[in-house]
Amino acid sequence: MDEGCLAVGLEGSDYSRKHKRAEWGTIPNFLFTADVTANFDVYIESNNHRESLRFEVVTAWEMIEHIAESDLPNLAANVMKHLMPEGLWIMSISPLEEIINGVRLHQTVHPKSWWIEMFKSIGFEHLEPYVDYFNSQFVRGPKYGAPGSFHLVLSLDPTKAPTVPNLSIKEMLYDKWMGSRIQRSICRWIIG
DSSP states (O other), X not given: OTXXXXXXXXXXXXXXXXXXXXXXXTOXXXXXXXXXXXXXXXXXXXXXXXEEOOEEEEEEXXXXXXXXXXXXXXXXXXXXXXXXXXXXXXXEEOOSOOEETTEEOOSOOOOHHHHHHHHHHTTOEEOHHHHHHHTTOOSSSGGGTXXXXXXXXXXXXXXXXXXXXXXXXXHHHHHHHTTOHHHHHHHHHHHO
16 A cells, blocks of 8 residues: 555554554555455445455465365455456464463464365465565464464466566575574674
């Protein structure tokens, strides 16, 4: 949104909306609560006309493992409906159990290979070169306190996906360095 793009956020819980937490306090007109495993539409309305929206990018940060395995095809169908043919579905996934106060939060816990095969069986292809391209510059993942998590970049038609830009070794090393534990430690040491 900061760069002029249309962005919409969906959340399964209304806690953040009720408490105006995070972006709910600044861009509430672009955020919605929804059950992403149930059929839904994202649309824009003007002059009594509704236009369904499709997006170039759909993301799922620290979310997909919370979906029951039996509901994953429904979630994927919603993404298919809202993703442009050249679009990418980018996500972080935790393969670790998470149980808090006896409640199992992670409903689907599997290794990366299982997720790749499962998504392939319902029409998505994993594009590992994109994971390499984004390097460690994801919104969520191991670099941000989610040990063991990994990323997938999925496409309905890899021939229509944008070409992965070439990065120099210098650019790749810089991406690894930015926000790394070593870089943060050095900054803390310099600042005092």
